[in-house]
Amino acid sequence: MNKYISVRKRDILLTGILLIFTLFFSALLQKVYADGAAEVSGIYVTEVHVDKACYGLGDTVTVTAVIKNASAAEWSGKIYLKIFHNDELMDTKNTALSLSAGTTASKTFTWTPPMEDYKGYLVQAYTKDSDSKTTAIDVSSEPSRFPRYGYIQNFDEEIKKNTIEDQVNTLTQDYHINLFQFYDWMWRHEVPIKRSDGTHPDKSWLDLFDRTISLDTLTGYINAVHNKNAAAMAYMMSYAAREGYTDYKVSPSWGMFKDTGHQSQFDVDFGNGRYLWMFAPTNALWQDFISKAYTDVVNTMNFDGIQMDQMGQRNNVFDYNGNSYDLKNSFSSLVNTAKKALQTNNTGKGLLDFNIVDGTVDGWALEDIAKNADTDFNFSEIWWLSNNYNQLRNYIEQLRGLSGGKAAVLAAYMNYNMNYGRCYEAEDASYNGVDVATDHPGFSGRGFLQNFAQQGDYVQFTIHTEEAMTYALVFQYGDKDAEATRTIYLDGNKIGQVGFHAKGNWDTFAHDAYMNTYLGSGSHTIKVSYDAANKGAINLDCLTLGEFEESSIRLADAAIAASGASHIELGAGLDDVTMLGSEYYPNTSKVMSGDLKTAMKEYYKFITAYENLLYDPEITYSDQGNQYISINGQNISGDGSPGTIWHMTRMTEEYDILHLINLTAERDSEWRNPSAAPGNLTKLEVKYYLSPDAHISGVYTASPDYNGGGSQELNYETGSDNTGTFVTFTLPSLEYWDMVYIRRSVAAPKDDIYEAEKAVKTGVTVNTNHAGYTGTGFLDSFAEPGDEVTFQILAPSDKQYALNFRYSNHTGYSASRHVYIDGNYAGVLKMSDLSSWDTWENAALSAYLKKGVHTVSIYYDGSDSKGINLDSLKVN
Structure with a gap:
């Protein structure tokens, strides 16, 4: 009894001490957590950027991090910097900082990258009390290696020097633009610089459409671009001269004509009394004339090259x-004559690219330019021959393949000719002197307003904006007979005049009448008025706040970058940056929302940091089959089908690279069209097949959609099944675009013999019931269309290789199979009938392979015939 009491007392005492300790420790934890939470919620790295668009070898990079203390207490700590190349940590830095409550400070770091040209890096800046912010570094002695092409299109004399610098700083710091196309800056296409005295450039001139070009503004932009270590490219027509060209020593005998009697020269009529007349590109006198114009442009204006x-x-x-x-x-x-002239003139200012118009697979002029032209990178305007995602992908792969991996830039105009944005119907507005009608088709809403034809008539819209920014006021209208004008009032104040253009009938509703104006957030009135200074009759259908649709931009840019090209789309203008939606670059009838600008900053940072995994010339491609990948519970496609996760596989010597683009919400495969925002898919279980000779050392994912583009290492498992050797991993999330890159080494097997039973198999089985095979078996049931065997092979150097496929065929007839290398058709194998299934022979195909890893697929096409057994592939 006494013993029991003493034990009980001891237990009570211990329990009390434990309870007191628990309460004390819990309170301490709560205080620490509360203090930490206050610090985490109050300390922010708000920005990090570098000082140049790209860097040469040996250049010092200056990184600036901006830190804000939004808490009510002073903060002291360290700012940390980490610099990565893909998955490799290159350097770490830190510096101490104290911040009073409510203050902001900047800290700069300097870093000298390794002496390796053409490398991209991701920079992460953070404190222990804040989330990180990231930026990117491009070390490239030539910006044309990884071109991130932007544009400048307004050279009005009213643009101030600080505006020029701010615009270029934004485009280079926030979007990493490293080349700028100067669009329609010239006086005449054959005589770009106006010199009234015959020697010195005029202070200003008018372009083709009577816009004023200020020399000071033009040179101000060129200087600002150079200050950021970016390149300035002069837009020039390659084979055209303006009306009256004989006055400028251009001869019609150099021209191109529609007839054999040189009576009808090819031309473009702009409808304003202005023309461009075309000349034969191979004519030696024209080549000499225009090459001298190019070198004059470079020497006089200090451009870096010619577009x-x-x-x-x-x-x-x-x-x-x-x-x-x-x-x-x-x-x-x-092109080659002009390039030689530029290089002879100044080797440091000889950049050149040429527009392959209407780019598509096997397109017009493609092979001549891609194979033969001495361009620094390839530029291609996309029109109506490459309308869907996969057509873009196929074209980019062909363009880069024909040019030996040369960089490619697409001019692909998003939401082209679409009146997209918040729409306010005219019939729902307040109006005077007009009435509602429905007798002309093509209107939106319930109808349109007609008889808008007399002084005093007006239509007034009440609109609402959530975001303070410059908007595009786009008016959809009909105008049959003559040019019309209307005066626009914002909240009762006159802000300008808009022109409406005759269409020849009342059944055409156009939306090419617009103006840009700044609107604060909230409600506004927009009045369209027929004032004394106005003219013409119109029907008014609606007012749209024109904008680009974000999801389509993000998906199209993902498709272009994953395919291996970049996209000219961002330029200087409006508040800070504008987007290209038309072949006429000054057109600003659509604007970027704040959310789209943020998404584009992340995208351009991503393609800069991971330029080597996206754009290196040595990257090879796999085919578009689904044999490489499965994602549990998801529809996948290799051809960008709507309603699927679109996968693309690329390879380098070090990595297998898997791109996943979320098209699950897409209604069609047209890249121009507005899209539904894809849902964020989470915890995707991925199985990816690769070479049995690959040794994996890490699986990583990175995306412009989360984590500031930073890479995340994934847990993975390896194994093999009836299809082949695989790695499995769980992808945390997929919003628009994820890139998975698998670090691995690939060793060639003994005697360079790749056993078929270890390859990636579709529709075939492993067997051992016929003697004479090598390895552990062979493949049989290779007998139906769609059956396929894919090898991943290693080419140790650039050279011609013999691909020997060891097979057996005892069908009584010759068999055939199509062979694809890196997704490209390489030829047909013809395999003779042999004496028995135990007899083995080789069928050979020759191919030139660049050093690195390649896929070789042998495929039963619909035009092939007869079953075979496949034993191995020997690479000689």
């Missing part, structure tokens, strides 16, 4: 002497 344009396909072309002229194969001659 050469053309007007697209022309058929039935004749030269001045009536000879049939092969235009599509003539451009490389002009």
Whole structure:
């Protein structure tokens, strides 16, 4: 009894001490947690950026981090910097900082990158009390290696120097633009710089559409671009001169004509009394003339090179002497002459690219430019021959393949000719002197307002904006007979005049009448008024706050970058940056929302940091089959089908690279069209097949959609099944675009013999019931269309290789199979009938392979025939 009491007392005492300790420790934890939470919620790295668009070898990078203390107490701590190249941590830095409550400070770091040219890096800045912010570094002695092409299109004399600097700083710091196309800056296309005294450039001149070009503004932009270590490219037409060209020593005998008697020269009529007349690109006198104009542009204006344009396909072309002229194969001659002239003039300012208009697979003039032209990178305007995602992907792969991996830039105009944005119907507005009608088709809403034709008539819209920014006021209208004008009032104040253009009938509703104006957040009135200074009759259908649709931009940019190209789309203008939605670059009838600008900053940071995994010339491609990948519970496609996760596989010597683009909410595969925002898919279980000779050392994922683009290492498992050797991992999330990259080494097997039973298999089985095979078995049931075997092989150097497929065939007939290398058709294997299934022979195919890892697929196409057994592939 006494013993029991003493034990009980001891237990009570211990319990009390434990309870007191628990309460004390819990209170301490709560205080620490509360203090930590206050610090975490109050300390922010608000920004991090670098000082240049790109850096040369040996250059010092300056990184600036901006830190804000939004708490009510002073903060002291360290700012940390980490610099990564893909998955590799390159350097760490830190510095101490104290911040009073409510203050902001900047800290700079300097870093000298390794002496390796053409490398991208991700920079992460953070404190122990804040989330990180990231930026990117591009070390490239030539910006044309990884071009992130932007544009400048307004050279009005009213643009101030600080505006120029702010615009260029934004484009280079926030979006990492490293080349700028100066669009329509010239006086005449054949005589770009106006010199009234014959020697010195005029202070200003008018362009083709009577816009004022200020010399000071033009040179101010060029200087600002150079201050950021970016390149300034002068837009020039390659083979055209303005009306009256004979006054400027251009001869019609250099021209291209529609007839054999040189009576009808090819031209473009702009409808304003202005023309561009076309000349034969191979004509030596024209080449000499325009090359001198190019070098004059570089020497006088300090441009870094020339953006050469053309007007697209022309058929039935004749030269001045009536000879049939092969235009599509003539451009490389002009390009190479101009390039030589620029290089001879100044080797440091000889950049050159040429526009492959209407780019598509096997397109017009593609092969001549891609294979033969001495361009620094390839530029291609996309029109109506590459309308869906996969057509873009196929074209980019072909363009880069034909040019030996040269960089590619697409001019692909998003939401083209679409009146997209918040719409306010005219019939729902307040109005005077007009009435509602429905007798002309094509209107939106319930109808349109007609009889808008007399002084005093007006239509007034009440609109609402959530975001303070510059908007596009786009008016959809009908105008049959003559040019019309209307005066626009914002909240009762006159802000300008808009022109409406005659369409020849009342059944055409156009939306090419617009103006840009700044609107604060909240409600506003927009009045369209027929004032004394106005003219013409119109029907008014609606007012749209024109904007770009965010999801389509993000998906199209993901498709372009994952395919291996970049996209010219961002330029200087409006509040800070504008987006390209038309072939006429000054058109600003659509604007970027704040959310889209934020998304584009993340995207451009991502493609800069991971430029080596996206754009290196050595990257090889796999085919578009689904044999490489499965995602549990998800529909997948290799061709960008709507309603799927679109996968693309690329390879380097170090990595297998898997791109996943979320098209699960897409209604169609047209990249221009507005899209539904994809849902954020989480915890995706991925199985990916790769070479049995691969040794994996890490699986990583990175995305412009989360984590500031930073890479995350994933847990993974390896194994094999009836299909082949695989790695499995769980992808945390997929919003628009994820890139998974698998670090691995690939060793060639003994005697360079790749056993078929270890390859990736579709529709075939492993067997051992016929003697004479190598390895552990062979593949049989290779007998139906769609059956396929894919090898991942290693080419130790750039050279011609013999691919020997060891097979057996005892069907009584010859068999055939299609072979694809890196997704490209390489030829047909013909396999003779042999004496028995125990007899093995080789069927060979020759191919030139660059050093690195490649896929070789042997495929039963619909045109192939007869079953075979496949034993191995030997690479000689």
